[in-house]
Amino acid sequence: FSLYYFGPRKVAQTVYSFPASASVRSLSLDFFLKEIAGVLRKIKVEGVIITYLSSLVRLHELIPFSTLSLATTARVQEVLFTLSQPGGPYYAPKAVRVQARNSFSKIYPHGKRMRALFKILTSILHPAYSVNAMLSNISTLLGRICSTWPWERLGATCRDLVRRVSGPRGPSRRAVD
Incomplete structure (x- = not known):
C-alpha cells in the first residue's frame, strides 16, 4: 500500500536506497511492482484504483520500467489490460477503464494502436x-x-x-x- 499512502516519489526513493548494483535495483522494483499488481487486483474502490493507476504512471516517470523482468512486465500489463476492458472478472467502472487505458498507453507506448484495434474488434464481437x-x-x-x-x-x-x-x-x- 506504499504507493497509495506515500506516493510514487517515496517508492522510488526506497527502490534507489537499495545497493548500487543495477540488478539488485531492478529486483527491488520487480518486488514492488508485483505487490502493486497484486493489490490492484484486490481493490474494489473506484477512487483508490484511479489513484493507484495515476501513481503508477508517475512511478514509471521516476523509474522506467524497462529493467523489469518479463514475468513482472506481463503481470503489470495483464492487470492494466483487464482493468481497461468492460465485463469480467473486474467489471471496472468507466472512469477506471479510461484511466487504465491511459496508464497502459503511457507506461507501454509500443502497441497502442494494436490495443485500440483489439478494443474495436471486441466491441464488434460483443455487440x-x-x-x-x-x-x-x-x-x-x-x-x-x-x-x-x-x-x-x-x-x-x-x-x-x-x-x-x-x-x-x-x-x-x-x-x-
Missing part, C-alpha cells in the same frame, strides 16, 4: 457492450442539446425512451414498467 455504450453516448448528447427550457420535456422523453430500449444492464437495475 451488447457497444450498443449500450452507443445509446449512453446518444442520451448524453441529447441531454446536452436539450438542456434549455423548451427542450427539457423532449429531452426527458428521449432519455426515457433510450432507457427503455437499452433495457436493464445488470442485477442492480430494475426494468421500467
Whole structure:
C-alpha cells in the first residue's frame, strides 16, 4: 500500500536506497511492482484504483520500467489490460477503464494502436457492450442539446425512451414498467 499512502516519489526513493548494483535495483522494483499488481487486483474502490493507476504512471516517470523482468512486465500489463476492458472478472467502472487505458498507453507506448484495434474488434464481437455504450453516448448528447427550457420535456422523453430500449444492464437495475 506504499504507493497509495506515500506516493510514487517515496517508492522510488526506497527502490534507489537499495545497493548500487543495477540488478539488485531492478529486483527491488520487480518486488514492488508485483505487490502493486497484486493489490490492484484486490481493490474494489473506484477512487483508490484511479489513484493507484495515476501513481503508477508517475512511478514509471521516476523509474522506467524497462529493467523489469518479463514475468513482472506481463503481470503489470495483464492487470492494466483487464482493468481497461468492460465485463469480467473486474467489471471496472468507466472512469477506471479510461484511466487504465491511459496508464497502459503511457507506461507501454509500443502497441497502442494494436490495443485500440483489439478494443474495436471486441466491441464488434460483443455487440451488447457497444450498443449500450452507443445509446449512453446518444442520451448524453441529447441531454446536452436539450438542456434549455423548451427542450427539457423532449429531452426527458428521449432519455426515457433510450432507457427503455437499452433495457436493464445488470442485477442492480430494475426494468421500467
